[in-house]
Amino acid sequence: MQRRTLLKLATLAGASTLAGRIPLAFAQDKTPIKIGILHSLSGTMAISETSLKDVALMTIAQINAEGGVLGRPLEPVVVDPASNWPLFAERARQLLTQDKVAAVFGCWTSVSRKSVLPVFEELNGLLFYPVQYEGEEMSRNVFYTGAAPNQQAIPAVEYLLSEEGGGAKRIFLLGTDYVYPRTTNQILRSFLHSRGIQDSDIQEVYTPFGHADYQTIVADIKQFAQGGPTAVVSTINGDSNVPFYRELGNQGLRAQDVPVVAFSVGEEELRGIDTAPLVGHLAAWNYFMSVENDTNAAFKKQWFDYVKSAGLPGGEQRVTNDPMEATWVGLQLWKQAAEKAGSVAVDDVRRAIIGQSVAAPSGFTLTMDGNHHLHKPVMIGEIQADGQFEVVWSTPEVVRAQPWSPFIPGNEGKPDVVS
Numbered sequence: 001m002q003r004r005t006l007l008k009l010a011t012l013a014g015a016s017t018l019a020g021r022i023p024l025a026f027a028q029d030k031t032p033i034k035i036g037i038l039h040s041l042s043g044t045m046a047i048s049e050t051s052l053k054d055v056a057l058m059t060i061a062q063i064n065a066e067g068g069v070l071g072r073p074l075e076p077v078v079v080d081p082a083s084n085w086p087l088f089a090e091r092a093r094q095l096l097t098q099d100k101v102a103a104v105f106g107c108w109t110s111v112s113r114k115s116v117l118p119v120f121e122e123l124n125g126l127l128f129y130p131v132q133y134e135g136e137e138m139s140r141n142v143f144y145t146g147a148a149p150n151q152q153a154i155p156a157v158e159y160l161l162s163e164e165g166g167g168a169k170r171i172f173l174l175g176t177d178y179v180y181p182r183t184t185n186q187i188l189r190s191f192l193h194s195r196g197i198q199d200s201d202i203q204e205v206y207t208p209f210g211h212a213d214y215q216t217i218v219a220d221i222k223q224f225a226q227g228g229p230t231a232v233v234s235t236i237n238g239d240s241n242v243p244f245y246r247e248l249g250n251q252g253l254r255a256q257d258v259p260v261v262a263f264s265v266g267e268e269e270l271r272g273i274d275t276a277p278l279v280g281h282l283a284a285w286n287y288f289m290s291v292e293n294d295t296n297a298a299f300k301k302q303w304f305d306y307v308k309s310a311g312l313p314g315g316e317q318r319v320t321n322d323p324m325e326a327t328w329v330g331l332q333l334w335k336q337a338a339e340k341a342g343s344v345a346v347d348d349v350r351r352a353i354i355g356q357s358v359a360a361p362s363g364f365t366l367t368m369d370g371n372h373h374l375h376k377p378v379m380i381g382e383i384q385a386d387g388q389f390e391v392v393w394s395t396p397e398v399v400r401a402q403p404w405s406p407f408i409p410g411n412e413g414k415p416d417v418v419s
Helices: 002-027 046-065 085-097 110-123 153-161 179-194 215-227 238-250 294-310 322-341 346-353
Strands: 033-038 074-079 103-106 127-129 142-144 170-176 202-207 230-235 260-262 282-285 357-359 365-367 379-383 389-394
Touching (some): 033 046, 046 074, 046 103, 046 238, 046 294, 046 322, 074 085, 085 103, 085 110, 103 322, 110 127, 127 322, 153 179, 153 230, 153 260, 153 282, 153 379, 170 215, 179 202, 202 215, 294 322, 322 357
Parallel strands (some): 033 074, 033 103, 103 127, 170 202, 170 230, 230 260, 260 282
Antiparallel strands (some): 282 379, 357 365, 379 389
16 A cells, blocks of 8 residues: 555655646757748839838747747848749748758738749748739748739729729829739729729739839820820839939829729838829738827837837838738737647648738728638728828728639639638
8 A cells, every 4th residue: 555655645745746847848948949030121122022021020029028929039031032932932941951040921912922832842841922922823832911903903993993983984004014003903993894984994004023114005005095084003113213203293193093902012112102193093912001009000110119219211211011010910910829729830820820910001801711711801992192091991801711713714613722
């Protein structure tokens, strides 16, 4: 009896010692978790992407101040692919194989995303992509925190055709010459056909990255508009937006006459431009800096405090925008998923993130769907003289992303969730 009691006590003591050692071992693992930031900080796309790098660093600093992830600090690894699409793939491979990052937040253009996609799929990496895009993709290695066409492009054009949006009968499709504008405009052309708009009332023009002379194109828009109520849908990307909008002002193309709705122009691209001649032109996004709610107020305060403390160029003139919100949301979702899984391993996070939600600065709760896209609201904003946007139309609820557009033949039977 005495021997049995002693054995029992010894077993309990051993279990207690072991139970004490396991948490201690985990608690002592303070090695940083590396997070990749893959954005162009030079070249034609730097005007848009630099702020995404900045807001990612801000969010990582916030997460670290709150105790990190699984008790470990996050360590950002920033690389600059310099608006060079093949270089995006090289830098992605570097982040995954050399730096051993747990996840990557990056890319803007679809051509950069398509450049890195084979690398992430080959190496089983995880990319959070923060920008609206043309759909037609659903990779198990990518989480799309920007908008699919049914969350931006299609509602925006439907608004232009409506009485509220001006009742356009002719559409001028103007974009940068790469996959996102061309595929989006293919979708929009089919959508316009479904609304009774004929090809004779659709004009489609593309310019290269970095294009700076829009004098002839703006004159062509004015001429095209002589045929009836006209609107311009702009999928121009990067720093070409600056000369395009300046030329609109130079030639007096007012929103009352020919409204322009942009899908890649937000507060950041308008910063530094005289927006007085552009008042009334439009942009379609899922967030605007001007929306009023407590979450956005806190987000903006956090941003301006970070701008000041980090001494970022532009100071008080810096702004927030949609892809910045999407970057912030993506990092919050990744953190929640890692903590739910108890792991930062790609496969564990990928499973845990589905169904995760974040109360976003847009004022809506955004949830990650099984199709690797967020449920998002749709907003249309009018440019104001101060470079901000006044929201003139919004969906009352979030919209589920539909990556495979029904307006492109052959999309029937495409998967609804990522396998």
